[in-house]
Amino acid sequence: MNPQQVVDKILAEAKAEAEKIRRQADEQRAAEQARFDGEMAQFREQTQQMATQAAQAEKAQILALARMEAMKDYLGEKARILDEVFARSRQRIGQLPDEEYRRLMARLLLDAVETGDEQVVAGQDDPRIDQALVDEVNSQLKAQGKAGLTLSQEKHPLGAGFLLKRGKIQTNVTTDVLVSQARNDLEIELSGALFQGSDARGAR
Incomplete structure (x- = not known):
């Protein structure tokens, strides 16, 4: 198994876990949307005298706060799972025949x-x-x-x-460095996908 294959294997496993995180984040965002839609329905009933524009502005603000909270939860869960995934990857390299x-x-x-x-x-x-x-x-x-x-x-x-x-020149080729490089590559990819998704939702 060459270095690129090792990195590819680590990334494949981590991407599977990342997909799980994205699904969980989507479910959480859907639940947050439903909850806040319910709150807004009640809000509109209690404030019928308010102008439609004011109600929409309030809803936008509430949903923006909800998205921020969901984002924080997502990032925290992503970090926890990636820690676990790459710890196992590091261990498996050491346990190769x-x-x-x-x-x-x-x-x-x-x-x-x-x-x-x-x-x-x-x-x-x-x-x-x-x-x-x-x-x-x-x-x-x-x-x-x-x-x-x-x-x-x-x-x-x-x-x-x-x-x-x-x-005085030293090159670090430990497995910790190999795994860390793979993790950095994956986190950059995940961050790009996350913010693209956020931009798409914001455009709706």
């Missing part, structure tokens, strides 16, 4: 290497990133004239994955 995990790390190493003489710093609790893995990647880099990676004796405390160091 050894061979699959090593293939993933090798692919990430190949993608991250620039000069080929970097040091690979494994996680302190990640024994699967070892000399054999570095040797395997070096054998693939040889055709590019970059086969000079070394395994550092240093260990990083950032969980699964590795750091790639060359002098």
Whole structure:
């Protein structure tokens, strides 16, 4: 499984959860609309002497407040579910079978290497990133004239994955970073869909 496939898998699972959130948000907005429509019916009965324009303005204000409350509830629920989804995704990467995990790390190493003489710093609790893995990647880099990676004796405390160091330059390729990038991409997509939906409702 290459890095893009990992990201795609994480995004697919997260999108399914996001769709669940959107359905829940739609149901909540429908309930809020029904409740406020009922309140407005009562309001109109009690204020028949008021002009139609004033009543419409009041309704618009009440519904605007309702949409704001629904939006806050939606965002809070979205954040909670995404936290859970990506925590499970991070855990599943760490629990991959050894061979699959090593293939993933090798692919990430190949993608991250620039000069080929970097040091690979494994996680302190990640024994699967070892000399054999570095040797395997070096054998693939040889055709590019970059086969000079070394395994550092240093260990990083950032969980699964590795750091790639060359002098003062350090590239973080831990699974936390991979998952965080996937989450950022998804949240941008969800935010765009959310605000587009809000604009469409506001135009009605």
